[in-house]
Amino acid sequence: MTLTISLPIEVQEKLEKRAKAVKWSVEEMATHLLNEALSVTPKPGQDELTPEDVIARILASPAKPQNVRPAVGSLSEALREGRTDYTFDLDEWTKEWAIVEAEMKAIEQADMLADEME
Numbered sequence: 001m002t003l004t005i006s007l008p009i010e011v012q013e014k015l016e017k018r019a020k021a022v023k024w025s026v027e028e029m030a031t032h033l034l035n036e037a038l039s040v041t042p043k044p045g046q047d048e049l050t051p052e053d054v055i056a057r058i059l060a061s062p063a064k065p066q067n068v069r070p071a072v073g074s075l076s077e078a079l080r081e082g083r084t085d086y087t088f089d090l091d092e093w094t095k096e097w098a099i100v101e102a103e104m105k106a107i108e109q110a111d112m113l114a115d116e117m118e
């Protein structure tokens with residue numbers, strides 16, 4: 001969907017500053033902020049979400065198929081046998097972890113900027 005909105009110059013500048021801080025386009029930042037704002041809303045009469053609301057949302061979220069891996073073998077057998085032939089690709093894990101850290105850093109920076117702008 002394409003949406004054109006007019007923003008006051010102050011809001012535009014804040015949006016651009018936030019996007020630049022995390023190396024996103026203005027459109028990506030606007031989409032991210034709209035998704036965040038619209039994805040979780042407090043119950044009627046509440047000003048903010050409670051921890052219980054957040055937990056309920058997490059529990060209600062469907063599992064992502066790419067994150068579900070079927071078990072291979074028996075955990076109790078593996079623990080009893082003390083196997084050491086686990087397959088673990090350190091290079092692949094390091095690459096994946098770097099992506100996670102970059103995403104966390106971008107979100108943290110965006111949140112810090114948002115806090116500063118309030």
